[in-house]
Amino acid sequence: MTTPIQTEMERLLTxxxxxxxxxxxxxxxAHSGHSGDDGSGASHFTLHIVSDQFAGKSRLERQRMVNRALGDIPGERVHALAIKASAPEENA
Known part of the structure; x- marks a missing residue:
């Protein structure tokens, strides 16, 4: 089931x-009952994004770009977000 926060992240990143x-x-x-689990069912996410905009950027720059695009979602509304950001020519 897709959560509203997932839908919002998809829109912002797109x-x-x-x-x-x-x-x-x-x-x-998988994190139910652990630290950061607020019971909403929308506290921990993994995302994989491939975009031309990541070409020539370091892993840290890419993560910062994604976090900027997501605004207050990482760390505020979502407890944990694992990010894999790649350029199309990389082994995605």
Whole structure:
């Protein structure tokens, strides 16, 4: 089931990066009862995004770009977000 926060992240990332690939996986169930689990079922996510905009950027620059695009979601509304950001020519 897709959560509203997942839908919002998808919209923000699509608008910011026009990705060739975007997968957002809700990992919250695996963290039920752990630190950061607020009971909403939308506290932990993994995302994989492939976009031309990541070409020539370091891993840190890419993560900062994604976090900027997501605004207050990482760390405020989502406890944990694992990011894999790649350029199309990389082994995605």
């Amino acid at each position: 608008d910011a990066f026009a990705p060739q690939r975007l997968d957002i996986v809700n990992d919250s169930a």
